Amino acid sequence: MWTIQCARCQRVATYNPAQWRCACGGPWELPRPLPFHHQAIRPHRPGIWRYEELWPFQRDPITLGEGWTPLIPLSSFDPRLWVKLDYIMPTGSYKDRGTATGLSALHEMGAHHVMDDSSGNAGASLAAYAARAGLQATLFVPAHASPNKKAQMRGMGAHLVEVPGSRAQATATLWQALETEGIYASHVYNPFVLLGLAAAAWEIWEQLGRAPDAVITPLGHGMLFLGLFLGFEALQAAGYIDQPPRLYGVQAAACAPLAQAFATGLEAPAPVEEEETIAEGVRIVAPPRGREILQAARATGGAILAVQESEIRMAQDRLARQGLFVEPTGALAMTIWPQILRETDRIIVLMLTGSGLKSLG
Numbered sequence: 001m002w003t004i005q006c007a008r009c010q011r012v013a014t015y016n017p018a019q020w021r022c023a024c025g026g027p028w029e030l031p032r033p034l035p036f037h038h039q040a041i042r043p044h045r046p047g048i049w050r051y052e053e054l055w056p057f058q059r060d061p062i063t064l065g066e067g068w069t070p071l072i073p074l075s076s077f078d079p080r081l082w083v084k085l086d087y088i089m090p091t092g093s094y095k096d097r098g099t100a101t102g103l104s105a106l107h108e109m110g111a112h113h114v115m116d117d118s119s120g121n122a123g124a125s126l127a128a129y130a131a132r133a134g135l136q137a138t139l140f141v142p143a144h145a146s147p148n149k150k151a152q153m154r155g156m157g158a159h160l161v162e163v164p165g166s167r168a169q170a171t172a173t174l175w176q177a178l179e180t181e182g183i184y185a186s187h188v189y190n191p192f193v194l195l196g197l198a199a200a201a202w203e204i205w206e207q208l209g210r211a212p213d214a215v216i217t218p219l220g221h222g223m224l225f226l227g228l229f230l231g232f233e234a235l236q237a238a239g240y241i242d243q244p245p246r247l248y249g250v251q252a253a254a255c256a257p258l259a260q261a262f263a264t265g266l267e268a269p270a271p272v273e274e275e276e277t278i279a280e281g282v283r284i285v286a287p288p289r290g291r292e293i294l295q296a297a298r299a300t301g302g303a304i305l306a307v308q309e310s311e312i313r314m315a316q317d318r319l320a321r322q323g324l325f326v327e328p329t330g331a332l333a334m335t336i337w338p339q340i341l342r343e344t345d346r347i348i349v350l351m352l353t354g355s356g357l358k359s360l361g
């Protein structure tokens with residue numbers, strides 16, 4: 001039923017929540033291409049669940065109505081620019097797409113106590129969906145995470161473990177805790193998270209009536225980036241589009257392992273120093289799916305780029321002056337469009353991923 005395969009050694013298996021990654025260390029991924037057919041779309045169902053017939057769920061999913069977010073022109077800068085308002089979600093970030101499908105899958109497999117490591121948005125999202133389903137949630141967060149995000153998680157009943165030090169330290173502490181209790185509801189390793197994220201590509205295709213020429217996303221763990229890749233790949237495999245859009249990921253220069261690997265032609269990201277950035281959501285030194293992200297960027301003719309803090313602030317301000325109030329991480333897609341635009345491009349989609357309400361105070 002829940003068939004998966006290892007992204008590294010290609011081993012095929014049935015998903016077991018206790019084995020959240022392959023014995024070889026590789027992350028599990030979904031069999032590709034994902035199935036897609038337009039006759040399976042159920043437009044009367046809320047959000048991402050219009051695509052539910054394409055997915056292997058047997059029971060009613062855990063949902064707060066996430067997805068089918070607005071896609072609107074950003075015409076005051078360039079008529080070709082469109083923004084996908086993925087910060088308009090039940091918990092204020094695009095993460096809800098993947099939490100809904102990822103946690104629904106684990107729930108079907110019998111999970112009661114779920115745990116994750118997060119700088120904020122994934123944790124807030126898991127807290128909400130666990131509350132909705134009556135599950136216990138324990139979240140390992142770096143102590144430097146935004147107070148607003150921590151308050152959001154606590155408010156929905158999650159147990160927080162604040163870990164001093166780096167973001168990577170929160171992950172290490174969680175892995176240790178998993179040896180004695182809980183199911184890892186990872187927003188990175190759980191492959192069923194990618195279903196809800198792939199739906200973003202299908203929404204864009206339905207909303208535009210075509211595929212865009214390029215899509216730009218913030219890039220930390222790169223799950224939205226991979227989800228979009230899988231979604232457009234499915235559309236192409238099913239014959240609905242000729243080719244996927246060029247996919248661009250944007251990292252903060254303060255922590256840019258994938259941008260560095262892309263620029264130097266590496267197949268996998270090399271370790272980098274974790275430095276401070278206002279784009280806390282993409283402060284990821286060692287993305288587990290880095291190899292697959294680099295492949296996807298190259299396969300689509302896109303790129304992974306890094307930007308300075310001043311550029312992030314400027315992008316956030318420009319979006320706010322358009323009435324689009326996003327957090328610094330959520331503004332990353334707005335930073336690079338002038339340099340990636342080609343003369344033949346007709347539509348570029350910027351993914352706006354996290355609400356500005358998260359970074360107040």
Ligand SMILES: [Zn+2]
Nearest residue numbers: 006009022024
């Ligand atoms: Zn493997």
